[in-house]
Amino acid sequence: MELTGMNVVVAGAGIGGMAAAVLLARAGASVTLVERSSAGHAVGAGILLQPNGIAVLDGLGVAEALRRRGCRLDRALLRDVSGAVLAPLTAPAYAPGLDHMLAVRRAELHTVLLDAVAAEPGVRLRLGTTVTGCEPDATVVTADGERLGADLAVGADGVHSAVRTSGGFPARARPTGHVYLRGLVPRNAIAAEPGETWAPAGIVGGAPVDADTWYFYASATAPGVAEAVAARDLAALRRLWERVHPAAVPLLERVRSFDDLLVNDVVRVDCARWYDGRRVLVGDAAHAMAPTAGQGANSALVDGAVLVGRLATASTVEEALADYDRLRRPAVTRVQDRADLLSRLAHQRNPAVRWLRDVALRAAGGRRAGDRVAREAQQVDPVALRELVRRLDRSGT
Ligand SMILES: Cc1cc2nc3c(=O)[nH]c(=O)nc-3n(C[C@H](O)[C@H](O)[C@H](O)COP(=O)(O)OP(=O)(O)OC[C@H]3O[C@@H](n4cnc5c(N)ncnc54)[C@H](O)[C@@H]3O)c2cc1C
Numbered sequence: 066m067e068l069t070g071m072n073v074v075v076a077g078a079g080i081g082g083m084a085a086a087v088l089l090a091r092a093g094a095s096v097t098l099v100e101r102s103s104a105g106h107a108v109g110a111g112i113l114l115q116p117n118g119i120a121v122l123d124g125l126g127v128a129e130a131l132r133r134r135g136c137r138l139d140r141a142l143l144r145d146v147s148g149a150v151l152a153p154l155t156a157p158a159y160a161p162g163l164d165h166m167l168a169v170r171r172a173e174l175h176t177v178l179l180d181a182v183a184a185e186p187g188v189r190l191r192l193g194t195t196v197t198g199c200e201p202d203a204t205v206v207t208a209d210g211e212r213l214g215a216d217l218a219v220g221a222d223g224v225h226s227a228v229r230t231s232g233g234f235p236a237r238a239r240p241t242g243h244v245y246l247r248g249l250v251p252r253n254a255i256a257a258e259p260g261e262t263w264a265p266a267g268i269v270g271g272a273p274v275d276a277d278t279w280y281f282y283a284s285a286t287a288p289g290v291a292e293a294v295a296a297r298d299l300a301a302l303r304r305l306w307e308r309v310h311p312a313a314v315p316l317l318e319r320v321r322s323f324d325d326l327l328v329n330d331v332v333r334v335d336c337a338r339w340y341d342g343r344r345v346l347v348g349d350a351a352h353a354m355a356p357t358a359g360q361g362a363n364s365a366l367v368d369g370a371v372l373v374g375r376l377a378t379a380s381t382v383e384e385a386l387a388d389y390d391r392l393r394r395p396a397v398t399r400v401q402d403r404a405d406l407l408s409r410l411a412h413q414r415n416p417a418v419r420w421l422r423d424v425a426l427r428a429a430g431g432r433r434a435g436d437r438v439a440r441e442a443q444q445v446d447p448v449a450l451r452e453l454v455r456r457l458d459r460s461g462t
Pocket of ligand 1: 066076077078079080081082099100101102111112113114195196197221222223224225226227245246247282329333347348349350353355356359360361362363364365
């Protein structure tokens with residue numbers, strides 16, 4: 066299908082929305098990207114990109130900038146609370162550039178995508194504009210009562226998506242009961258290796274995101290921990306971690322105030338379909354998931370590439386949206402299920418079950434098994450994905 070002359074409104078300029086907007090514009094569409102925040106800056110600490118997400122960013126021409134600003138991870142480790150290795154967390158070696166993970170500050174990822182949006186004549190960015198609804202014919206309604214007509218509306222407006230809740234997407238947004246803390250701390254003298262520890266009180270993980278900064282995340286749902294978080298009591302949190310997970314204490318010691326921590330409730334979103342009429346969902350709007358597979362943002366990037374790929378090759382918008390749903394929804398649902406399983410395993414409180422879990426992980430956690438699990442999480446072949454993104458670019462960028 067010819068995308069030139071097609072008007073698309075993308076709701077939400079997060080990672081998924083910005084990537085989709087640039088992909089659409091490079092394929093010929095005229096895009097209005099509508100973002101409720103007036104600053105357009107990132108909320109978040111760090112993020113780990115995997116080969117599928119890197120493939121899309123590489124195809125867009127922004128991965129090299131991120132490699133310069135972030136940290137390439139060739140290996141990370143999953144450990145138990147004693148520090149013993151349970152399994153390697155590796156990126157499969159698909160091809161040069163697609164054989165590692167990348168740890169970056171969210172702000173850096175946001176900046177390179179925002180620069181790509183700004184450099185794209187086919188994208189008009191409207192900050193400070195809140196979408197309140199979207200009609201099946203793709204008319205997007207804003208909080209000011211404006212009606213933005215379009216040939217296609219893309220809901221990239223996150224877990225509480227206004228496009229999704231406009232109707233037409235039988236959906237369930239279910240709080241998982243898990244809460245995560247995230248933060249950036251000075252890297253100096255942190256002895257930790259990149260990776261994750263499954264402690265009795267939950268998950269603690271992290272990685273360097275540049276020469277001076279360490280990104281960490283920790284689940285905060287265990288009894289005591291949850292109360293300390295609710296009371297925003299950093300000292301109590303430090304005392305608790307000291308008892309249950311001493312290795313995490315140096316991280317919390319570097320946090321100056323509770324306000325420097327981000328606190329997120331994890332919600333899982335399931336939709337019976339990702340499109341309705343001429344509106345379609347990408348990213349967390351369609352499939353918010355537990356962070357345990359590290360695939361929320363990576364999957365959002367893949368969504369945009371597959372959606373625009375189908376629009377460019379199908380005969381009609383309807384056919385493209387149906388193909389997109391068929392190609393993406395089952396694959397992402399499998400990853401959501403895996404993320405939930407990992408979350409259940411990681412948050413196991415029963416010591417006997419934890420012991421059994423660790424024995425099983427050590428037995429299965431060789432490099433080959435780790436490689437297979439990591440490949441399944443990518444959903445698509447990253448090499449083909451990067452080629453697709455490059456092929457879609459009709460602008461000669
Ligand atoms: C602790 C934690 C760690 C994580 N780590 C990773 C990781 O390492 N790797 C990974 O791949 N994923 C990770 N994730 C998941 C990842 O953060 C999300 O999946 C990703 O940010 C989703 O991107 P998105 O663009 O779909 O949505 P969002 O990032 O939520 O962006 C939505 C955008 O839409 C805007 N918006 C919302 N409503 C409206 C409206 N009504 N009108 C206009 N604009 C609107 C918002 O302001 C925002 O800019 C993690 C999540 C958590 C909680």
